[in-house]
Amino acid sequence: MKLIVAHIVFLAFLVSQERMSVHGKIVSSEDESAIAGASVLIVSTTLGTSSDAEGRFSLRKIPLERRQLQISAVGYKTQVVELGVGDVQELVIQLHPSLIQTQGVVVTANKRAQSLEEIPVSMSVLDAKSFEVRNIVSLDDALRYVPGVNFQQSQINIRVSSGYSRGVGSRVALLMDGVPLLAGDTKEITFESIPVFQIDRVEVLKGAGSTLYGSGALGGVVNVLTKDAEETPTIFWRVYSGMYSKPSFDQWKWTDAYRFTNGQFLGFSSRFENLGVAFSLNRLSDDGYRDGDWLRRYNGFLKLKYDLSPYQSITYSSNLFTQYRADFLWWKNFQNALRPADRQRDITVNSLRFNNSIVYKHFVTDEFYYDMKAVHFRGNWHRDGLNDTRLDASISDAFVTDVQGNWTLDEKNILTFGIAGNYDRVRANIFGSHEGRGGAIYVQDEYRLSDDLSATAGIRHDYQEVFGSFTEQQTNPKFGMRYTIAEGSTVRLSVGRGFRSPSIGELFTSTSNTGSAAIVVPSLNLNPEHSWTYEVSGTHPLTEHIQIDLALFHSDFYDLIEPHVFSDSLAKINFRNITQAQVRGFETSIRTAIFDHALLIDGHYNYNWAVERNTNAFLRFRPRHIASVNSSFEYLFISTGVDYRFISRIEQIDGQLIDLAPIVNGRQRVDIHVVDARVIANLVEWGIPMRVALNVNNALGYNYTELIGNVAPPRQITVSLEGIVR
Amino acid sequence: MVQKFSLLLIVSLLLSGCDEEGLNPNEFQEPGFSGTITFVGSIPPRDSIDDLRVVAVPYYPVDTTVADLIDKILNKQIIPFSGSLSDQVEPNTTIRYEMFVKPQTYYYIAVAQLYGANIFQDWRVVSIYGHTPTHNDPLPITIIDGELKENINFTVDFYNLPPQPFKVP
Structure with missing residues (x-):
């Protein structure tokens, strides 16, 4: 009781403290142009905001004793500004361009905000601008531009960690604002459910990350960070419409009509005293470029952040996603590549995903803060046949909690520690009714040996249980070092362990009507997968003008869960811990900025040598080479860009599954070459608060498969209009 | 220099992308194999060659009864077979055949004759790929996607049959 009273008195004391306000504009030191989307934080408080399209920001009710303002933006060097004396302060802050992403602030590597150059592992960051200029409507489309990342349709591979298994399990953890977002039944990622128009940035951590993030972070972590509220009432809108080009070959023609896609987005964001509000609605309708491949998608997002004091905040986020689509699994055959296999016709999928999270954050002292997170993620989907005949259905709930503390022990040590828990509940006709639960405790110390040299060591112990199947304990350590040779020149070393518990989907799937000749039967004796990742x-x-990045990596994977056909004649499939694998490779990037940063060119190359340890055979569904070149050019009010991606032909696929499905001519595949181009006119300088963009994706009209039996989208031309009203 | 190098790099990569054609159904070769069947010696009466087909068995040894084999051909569709060739059987002639199969290794490729009225029972093997007077074992072939393997040739002598894989009732 005394503690509560003391706490209230302390809060009252804080509230009664004298405050100041800061308003300002963030500009580039090169040409005084406004920097939009820069992060502005009062150090050691929960107070923060982002600069608007004109580079302006505003922060109020800052305690007088907090005088350090940290400003960071991707592509610029992070700057800390000491505030002067006075109730209201007006600032113009110049940020110096940085060639590379070493200066932005990230939170995923060590579960706390720190500069990219301080972290001991490889990480890529996608900022909001990269989503806007490419007219991204689904998160996976954006991640295709990240070095070392490739997709098997909707399944992400970070440095070829994942391979492919349809609908069950992900070897990459997905977080939204630091909280896990994996479906309770299949533990798969549904990228399309992420509200892309609300994304501030996406951080992609490469390599095992289970020391901080637990199960699923076997090959990497994708953390989606959403925008905070604007300081003044702001309405965002965007409308877009696109058209697919007609098929390249007469054999593939299935309609004489053009196929269209269109979408609308409307968002509102503002602060009302201590309450920040951001909400949005968006809709997408896609006719599809293939016969029986249409979709309708709706998404609603709400984020409320209430500052209890400058040192405490509580944030509630809610995301509702519904989608109704045809279920195009694979083609009829290669001569009819844009038509579905006959037995897939008339099958539709209805899905609803709904997640709520609440986060309480408290800066107790300059040296110590903690946050508490609670998440509920509901997945509800069903596949229906002709006349709404129910084929498969699943309702799942995933609950996750995490209490984390960050304690700066002294000038050399920063301790991060916490406990986490999870509970999953599934009711499904293909999985049955099952429950699982787990708990974890973790601790990590970042030790600064000198200004240039730091080390990070951490360990996490997880307990996971699925009732009726397995009980498992996993201990995941990690170690990393970072040495800064000179400004912008850094060497990193890291070792880490990751694991993934089998999903309820993998354990209990039982089908007889998958649209396939093969049936899936339960696999109750699965063990967790685990991995070790080493990186220099x-x-x-x-x-x-030129920055080069180089990473050498080596990963050992153990007990990878793969589908296994155990009787040809009866064609049964289950999941087994089959594969012991080894992945080695290197990733290199070269970034150039020329003509005073008007022209930016990034080139990336990733070589992967991925083999099964026992047979030395190349791993299935993994490419050996991934390369990309991204370029952008800005002149006056016009900006243009061209992106090129190359992925070498997948060398090994699962022939047995292709034959059993059967996916007729399913072995057809080629190298992937994709060119996306864009031109954007910013009309703001003409007094019209709007941008007009023309995007041409797959501009070469190149035909390829990202996933067996699925021709990727042809050339697509999209026109979009977007604006901001204040 | 650096700027020129950067521009050269991106242009080269873009051009390398343009050179590729990607998937093209017009250039698609259905996987399979082809060859000839040469008939030597006398030809049995026409009414005892009700059917003649090439079959490709993806395992070895082959089933011990005709019923098992027929079950895998007709019901489970594990063993592919060619179209009927019986109309082309003439003494001392060579005919061409072609059959399309899924890519995998076939360990036993043979020409089979339906010699009676019972389609589920009255089959016998009249030639085995790889079986010669000096080589008894069948030769396997591996079919890969997009390839039509050629020169899978047979010689048929209806009165000098190779070893039968199953018990002929």
């Missing part, structure tokens, strides 16, 4: 990486500026 570095960043070095070759000249004032």
Whole structure:
């Protein structure tokens, strides 16, 4: 009781403290142009905001004793500004361009905000601008531009960690604002459910990350960070419409009509005293470029952040996603590649995904803060046949809690520690009714040996249980070092362990009507997969205009769960711990900024040598080479860009599954070459608060399969209009 | 220099993308194999060659009864077979055949004759790929996607049959 009273008195004391306000504009030191989307934080408080399209920001009710303002933006060097004396302060802050992403602030690597150059592992960051200029409507489309990342349709591979298994399990953990977002039944990622128009940035951590994030972070972590509320009432809108080009070959023609896609987005964001509100609605309708491949999608997002004091905040987020689509699994055959296999016709999938999270954050002292997170994620989907005949259905709930503390022990040590828990409940005709639960405790110390040299060591112990199947304990350590040779020149070293518990889907799937000749039967004796990742990486500026990154990586994977056909004649499939694998490779990036940063060119190359340890055969569904070149050019009010992606032909696929499904001519595949181009006119300078964009995706009209039996989208031309009203 | 290098890099990569054609159903070769069947010696009466087909068995040894084999051909569709060739059987002639199969290894490829009225029972093997007077074992072939393997040739002598894989009732 005394503690509560003391706490209330302390809060009252804080509230009664004198405050100041800061308003300002963030500009580039090169040409004084406004920097939009820069993060502005009052150090050691929960107070923060982002700069608007004109680079302006505003922060109020800042305690007088907090005088450090940290400003960061991707592509610019992070800056800390000491505030002067006075109730209201007006600032113009110049940020210096940085060639590379070493200066932005990230939170995923060590579960706390820190500069990219301080972290001991490889990480890529996608900012909001990269979503806007490419007219991204689904998160996976954006992640295709991340070095070392490739997709098997909707399944993500970070440095070829994942391979492919349809609908069950992900070897990459997905977080939204730091909280896990994996379906309770299949533990798969539904990228399309992420509200892309609300994304502030996406951080992609490469390599095992289970020391901080637990099960699923076997090959990497994708953390989606959503935008905070604007300081003043702001309405965002966007409308877009696109058209697919007609099929390249007469054999593939299935309709004489053009196929269209269109979408609308409307968002509102504002602060009302201590309450920040951001909400949005968006809709997408896609006719599809293939016969029987249409979809309708709706998404609603709400984020409320209430500042209890400058040192405490509580944030509630809610995301509702519904989608109704045809279920195109694979083609009829290669001569009819844009038509579905006959038995898939008339099958539709209805899905609803709904997640709520609440986060309480408290800066107790300059040295210590903690946060408490609770998440509920509901998945509800069903597949229906002709006349709404129910084929498969699942309702799942995933609950996750996490209490985390960050304690700066002294000038050299920062301790991060916490406990986490999870509970899953599934009711499904293909999985049955099952429950699972788990708990974890973790601790990590970042030790700064000198200004240039730091080390990170951490460990996490997880307990996972699925009732009626397995009980498992996993201990995952990690170690990392970072040495800064000179400004912009850093060497990193890391070792980490990851694991993934089998999903309820993998354990209990039982089908007889999957649209396939093969049936899936339960696999009750599965063990968790685990991995060790080793990496040496570095960043070095070759000249004032060129930066090079290089990472050498090695991963050992154990007990990878793969589908297994155990009777040809009866064609049964279950999941087994089959594969012991080894992945080695390197990833290199070269970034150039020329003509005073008007022209930016990034080139990336990723070589993967991925083999099964026992047979030395190349792993299935993994490419050996991934390369990309991204370029952008800005002149006056016009900005343009061209992106090129190359993925070498998948060398090994699962022939047995292709034959059993059967996916007729399913072995057809080629190298992937995709060019996306864009031109954007910013009309704001003409007094019209609007941008007009023309995007041409797959501009070469190149035909390829990302996933067996599925021709990727042809050339697609999209026109979009977007604006901001204040 | 650096700027020129960067521009050259991106243009080269883009051009390399343009050179590729990607998937093209017009250039698609259905996987399978082809060859000839040469008939030597006398030809049995026409009414005892009700059917003649090439079959490709993806395992070895082959089933011990005709019923098992027929079950895998007709019901489970594990063993592919060619179209009927019986109309082309003439003494001392060579005919061409072609059959399309899923890519995998076939361990026993043979020409089979339906010699009676019972389609589920009255089959016998009249030639085995790889079986010669000096080589008894069948030769396997591996079919890969997009390839039509050629020169899978047979010689048929109806009165000098190779070893039968199953018990002939």
